[in-house]
Amino acid sequence: MYNGGKIIIGLIIFVGLVTYPLWNNMGKATVKPDPKIDTPEILKLPEIDRKCVEAKSYMKTEHMKLLNEWRDTVVRNGEGTYIGADGKKYNMSLQNTCMKCHSNKKKFCDECHNYAAVKPYCWDCHIAPKEKET
Amino acid sequence: MSINRREFLKVAGISTILGFGGISAVNSLRRNCVEASQVMPNPEALVAKRWAMVVDMSKFKTEEDYQRCIDACHHVHNVPNVTANPKHEVKWLWKETFEHAFVGNEDEYLSEEIKHLPFLVLCNHCDNPPCVRVCPTQATFKRKSDGIVMMDMHRCIGCRFCMAACPYGARSFNYRDPRPFISEKEENLEFPTRMKGVVEKCTLCYERLAKGLKPACVEASKGSLIFGDLEDPNSEVRKILSSRYSFRRRPELGTRPSVYYIF
Numbered sequence A: 001m002y003n004g005g006k007i008i009i010g011l012i013i014f015v016g017l018v019t020y021p022l023w024n025n026m027g028k029a030t031v032k033p034d035p036k037i038d039t040p041e042i043l044k045l046p047e048i049d050r051k052c053v054e055a056k057s058y059m060k061t062e063h064m065k066l067l068n069e070w071r072d073t074v075v076r077n078g079e080g081t082y083i084g085a086d087g088k089k090y091n092m093s094l095q096n097t098c099m100k101c102h103s104n105k106k107k108f109c110d111e112c113h114n115y116a117a118v119k120p121y122c123w124d125c126h127i128a129p130k131e132k133e134t
Numbered sequence B: 001m002s003i004n005r006r007e008f009l010k011v012a013g014i015s016t017i018l019g020f021g022g023i024s025a026v027n028s029l030r031r032n033c034v035e036a037s038q039v040m041p042n043p044e045a046l047v048a049k050r051w052a053m054v055v056d057m058s059k060f061k062t063e064e065d066y067q068r069c070i071d072a073c074h075h076v077h078n079v080p081n082v083t084a085n086p087k088h089e090v091k092w093l094w095k096e097t098f099e100h101a102f103v104g105n106e107d108e109y110l111s112e113e114i115k116h117l118p119f120l121v122l123c124n125h126c127d128n129p130p131c132v133r134v135c136p137t138q139a140t141f142k143r144k145s146d147g148i149v150m151m152d153m154h155r156c157i158g159c160r161f162c163m164a165a166c167p168y169g170a171r172s173f174n175y176r177d178p179r180p181f182i183s184e185k186e187e188n189l190e191f192p193t194r195m196k197g198v199v200e201k202c203t204l205c206y207e208r209l210a211k212g213l214k215p216a217c218v219e220a221s222k223g224s225l226i227f228g229d230l231e232d233p234n235s236e237v238r239k240i241l242s243s244r245y246s247f248r249r250r251p252e253l254g255t256r257p258s259v260y261y262i263f
Helices: A004-018 A020-024 A040-044 A056-075 A094-101 A105-115 B005-029 B063-076 B130-134 B161-165 B216-220 B236-243
Strands: A081-083 A089-091 B051-056 B093-097 B118-122 B140-142 B149-151 B225-229 B259-262
Touching: A004 A020, A040 A094, A056 A094, A089 A094, B051 B118, B051 B236, B063 B093, B063 B118, B063 B216, B118 B259, B130 B140, B130 B161, B216 B225, B225 B236, B236 B259
Parallel strands: B051 B259
Antiparallel strands: A081 A089, B051 B225, B093 B118, B140 B149
């Protein structure tokens, strides 16, 4: 092999740089996201009404798709009412329906989004609920 | 382990077929999560075939008459108050002198009073909107149900073709982040703001119509702005239009505005 020494040193440096994030974060425990649904607005509701527009497991995995379709339905088709699985009607609005119950954006939205490193652009325009600094 | 051209093309062809086939298979499995039966228009919403507005200029006497309507609109829609640079100004409803609002209608002997009389102007919600034709993403579109020329801020890419196309200057571009220009106590928490790099304009208060309310400016105007269905012969706007002389901004362009002016 020509220039074997240089190539091997180069390879070692390359592998070191590429794996830097792995060994730099090794041993550091990442806090598991723990979104909270115990806002005063939710706790105020009677037990029977304390549920989202769809089941919790569905909302966990599909909320982004649901919100996208709500957005298109409201803005583009002008249809503003959503009928939940139990027949209850909801006003399709992130700012006026979702966040009225989930008034803890930091603990409810950001917790997982930060963990998963996703940056939805909702809050560029939609006004987040006012939260007390904790 | 060399392959000849014939074998390479075979492998490439098969992988292409698998690739496209895979995408369409995944697409056919993916189902919409909101079914059509799960959504409906708000039952209390105001409905019309084509919304229209009549601006009764005889009722605008003082500065306050104009400002009341403008403030009502700009407050409920979180319109930023950018005053430092007039080119960065954002406006949904504003005052324009006769010679600017009705270009081509002024003549040299027109009285100074009329020439400089401020008219209340807004998006005309044209029946044949040029802004909609040029929008490359259909971010601005005409609602089939009631003729409102809507903005879908989620889709706007800020190309500003619509601003070039609109002959009425009804569109404003957010050259700057509008948030710092909306004071905290003035902001309406029920309505979003916009972000830097999108075009905005009057949406005829679609969000209020959906709740069964008339547009904010109409409500604040105390009768000088009249709102109704242009295609309903018994509506308030049609009654006025059939009894009094009315005119529109630049009718010669064929955009068929839905905002009428009477003296």
